[in-house]
Amino acid sequence: MGDGPSETVGQLLRAARDRLGARSESAGLDAELLLAAALGKPRSFLYAWPDHVPTASVRERFDHALTDRLEGQPVAYTLGVREFFGLELAVSPAVLIPRPDTELLVEHAVAHIDAGHAVADLGTGSGAIALAVAHERPGARVLATDASPAALAVARANARRLDLRVDLVAGDWCAPLADASVDCLLCNPPYIAEGDPHLAALSAEPASALVSGRDGLDALRAIVAQAPRVLRPGGRIVLEHGFEQAAAVRALLAEAGFRDIDSERDLGGHERISFGRLRD
Numbered sequence: 337m338g339d340g341p342s343e344t345v346g347q348l349l350r351a352a353r354d355r356l357g358a359r360s361e362s363a364g365l366d367a368e369l370l371l372a373a374a375l376g377k378p379r380s381f382l383y384a385w386p387d388h389v390p391t392a393s394v395r396e397r398f399d400h401a402l403t404d405r406l407e408g409q410p411v412a413y414t415l416g417v418r419e420f421f422g423l424e425l426a427v428s429p430a431v432l433i434p435r436p437d438t439e440l441l442v443e444h445a446v447a448h449i450d451a452g453h454a455v456a457d458l459g460t461g462s463g464a465i466a467l468a469v470a471h472e473r474p475g476a477r478v479l480a481t482d483a484s485p486a487a488l489a490v491a492r493a494n495a496r497r498l499d500l501r502v503d504l505v506a507g508d509w510c511a512p513l514a515d516a517s518v519d520c521l522l523c524n525p526p527y528i529a530e531g532d533p534h535l536a537a538l539s540a541e542p543a544s545a546l547v548s549g550r551d552g553l554d555a556l557r558a559i560v561a562q563a564p565r566v567l568r569p570g571g572r573i574v575l576e577h578g579f580e581q582a583a584a585v586r587a588l589l590a591e592a593g594f595r596d597i598d599s600e601r602d603l604g605g606h607e608r609i610s611f612g613r614l615r616d
């Protein structure tokens with residue numbers, strides 16, 4: 337990849353940035369994260385020791401990681417971790433890489449969750465939402481579902497490592513939940529339409545975590561239709577969705593008998609979560 341065994345950290349980074357430049361919008365950051373991981377050091381090491389000459393095995397690990405990145409593998413899968421709501425979560429290609437966008441849903445939800453509340457996170461993936469809620473509201477009882485056993489295994493390992501209590505259950509959306517048992521129902525479902533051009537850049541992540549029917553709303557329709565059975569009267573639902581789907585989701589919630597329906601915008605000004613309360 338470069339001039340050989342005497343290359344310094346600074347030279348390796350410059351060469352890697354050039355190599356990744358065409359493939360990644362975050363080429364500089366990607367190169368730093370991957371080299372720090374290959375060295376087994378924090379990123380600050382790269383700034384403190386730009387003249388350090390890595391060993392041949394470090395260079396080899398770094399070169400493999402760059403090749404994977406050039407072939408479209410997200411950095412989070414190579415590193416095996418992603419931070420979400422202050423928690424370090426293990427991730428694998430079995431789960432969606434948790435997005436900063438979803439922190440908006442968690443922030444909104446925890447403001448309405450009290451000790452003793454029963455909270456359910458549908459389609460938990462890495463466990464991101466459920467674990468963030470369990471961490472922020474230790475007095476709440478948190479249950480999470482996913483249709484993917486492989487995703488549940490990742491969530492279970494995260495719960496164990498972070499020492500957080502979340503009951504993880506396999507099943508289709510609300511199916512594993514008892515009638516009128518939940519105070520707060522949370523979900524970041526798949527919501528991209530089949531054939532959407534954005535999917536090309538997301539091909540490393542599971543399609544079952546991303547795609548939901550011709551208009552992207554199949555999962556949201558199913559979840560909103562199932563929610564009244566499992567929510568207690570007055571219980572809340574908070575749903576993440578695409579930035580052009582808020583009006584459709586509010587209409588689904590109104591049809592299903594929810595009240596106090598509204599949406600919240602992200603920092604970019606897009607309506608990204610919608611919510612409501614089941615009638616008493």
Ligand SMILES: C[S@@+](CC[C@H](N)C(=O)[O-])C[C@H]1O[C@@H](n2cnc3c(N)ncnc32)[C@H](O)[C@@H]1O
Binds near residue numbers: 431438459462464
């Ligand atoms: C967009 S990902 C969200 C993952 C995680 N909650 C997050 O925010 O990072 C959607 C998740 O829903 C799960 N899923 C898809 N269809 C499902 C279904 N019918 N029932 C339960 N979970 C489902 C997928 O396996 C995936 O983990």
